[in-house]
Amino acid sequence: MTMKNKMPMVLDIISDNIIKHGNPLALKGSEAAAWAKGLDLPVKGELLFYTGGEYQMLPFIDSLVKTITHVDQGSKVFSVMMGVRNLIEKKTGINAEKIYASVLAKDKDRYNSVCLKAAKVLQGLGYEFCYAGNEELYSGALLYELGYLEDMREYVENVVEVVKKSGAKTIVCLSPHAAEVFKFVYPKMVEGFDFEIVTFVDLVWQRRDKLTKLQFPGAVVIHDSCRLARELGIHQELRDILDSLGVEVKEAPRNRDWTTCCGGPIKILFPELSHVIGSRRVNELKESGSEHILTSCPYCLSALEGGRAKGDSAIVEDLIEFLYRGVRA
Amino acid sequence: MTIDLRKDFVDYAKSLDKASEDPNIKKALTRAVSSYRSTVAETLERFPHTAELAEEVRELKSQSIANLDKLLEQAMASVERNKGKAFYAKDHESALEIALGIIGTNKTVVKGKSMLGEELLLREYLEEHGNEVWETDLGEFILQLRKDRPMHIVSPSIHVPREQVAEVFSKFFGKEVPPDIAEEVKVVREFMREKYFTAEIGISGANVVAADTGAMVIIENEGNVRLSTGAPPVHIVIVGIEKIVPTFQEAMKVAEVTWRYAQYGIPGYVNIISGPSKTGDIEKVTTYGAHGPKEFYVIFVDNGRSEMAKQETFSEALHCLRCGGCMYECPVFQVTAGHFGHIYMGGIGTIWTAFVAGGMEKAAPMAYSCLRCGRCVERCPMSINVPAMVGELRKRSIYGE
């Protein structure tokens, strides 16, 4: 007899959204690609710029988490809210679209513009790339994370189709989670998936001698993302890049391949605990002597941002945002 | 059949949240983590061969798990040759029944710390059957009095500060015990002493078993294991079958790596016990029960372990030495202690929960509270890939087993 489990609704809904809408929160392709308007990026090329919609969806995840923290996950109301775009039941008195509407415009702008900034930084370094725009699909990293491996097997075919259309040989990922699944999971699921997978950090590092020195007062501290540092082995690269910018790096007590997790991965099911872990990491990073925290992962960015205490003077930025200072100058 | 786990998740999340707000856990864990990190760093530096030795042990553990059946047979034969009695317990119930069969009822039992004992709820079971059972490890004794459960596999009462120890001791001993650690240790020492020498049965676990010689290696610091296994006329060892390695020499390697990563340069005591106490001093006639136990029993417990050994993704979890290192490096454990657990704790404990103590119902919520951040793998002397196993458990909880 096979035992089946009824799992928390949030898992079903997120996986359903990915499978049906190509995004964990059912964001529309046009929303996720809005940042690229005006850049006129080609759809075909050697190097494919891949966002996976991950930075774009951050503020929505946060708003969702704020909601679920106060709602019993077993309730009907909850399932309705989580279904958001799939299912709107008026009777419950909760407007499902509210989650989307309640996202602050400033957060939406900030996270949307990360992609734009990344593109500009790479262009500034002389990289040419293409982008799938509205058609881009989420990598499915959460299907892998949350255990939906059989569904993922089917889902990745859609992703591969879009990726192949570009004619690219190399995929540059903004998120280490996407890079991780492309590198280690896709080849096991898709025959002949032989793209070269690089991260944004790799590309910047390769041309770091072209970076212009930043007039940055003070020092920064790096929060190594677990995936980037331990899975992909990228940590010295970040330090090299900052060195090329002429920016001093202070080190946290736990860093590089001993880095402490930001708490982000359990945010959806254990939001409060995730928050505690995030705050502790912020404090640990501040022990370095710098309050300017840089990371290179969308989930770390959001978890650390959320982990800052109210009125905390610490600043949390993605490396992409930090590098963009040089582009503007 | 469908099992609804949604409420389990909610309850579990609540218990984690509550733990993360507990000031005692916070204080104790912060102290424990920083002391663990500095002592281990220092110890590994002092004994720089340890990392290499760990690699050797990893290899020999993996060979041993692959040959589990043969080693078990050999170990049981060795115990018998040494005039001990060896038993194999397929599951939880049979382990308890065998133990009870040896012990009977109305006995006084002194017991050393054993995670397997926790797994079997052995003390509770023996008590239910009319025995008086004392946990002799100080931490376990505190928990016994508090009716509490371990919060760490090496330091079970890590979450109980001295003030609370004083409180529970004062009540139990019926006299004022001050919140002074030396005083607290002293009252227990006095109390236990009498128990060791009146008890009919001593029970211990074992950290490693050598199949060739039937030697049980038991690592400790307090000296309670020496006394519980030496003073009473009967000694029973309960041990998981995954603890067996081929030879005595190899057992020593496993032991050294275990204590090193449990933050000891060298532990206070390493007990090696392979049979009943004996003497041949009078006319060379071997007589059993000289100063130590006359009877020696070993119960080898399976209880899901051989199933685990058969599964490629999970067999590696049996390499665990129970050094406890990974727990100190786990960001979830650091704020919730053993609440991230059900008998077995932390990421590795999640796997053990699924197979030997609790089942998927208990393991699934734990699996989803793991960050899969991978720092435990960095710490683990056996480099056990817990995140990969947690991934596989998640998959099973989604699609059924």
Ligand code: SF4
């Ligand atoms: S999993 Fe590794 S680090 Fe954790 S207790 Fe076992 S041997 Fe020690």
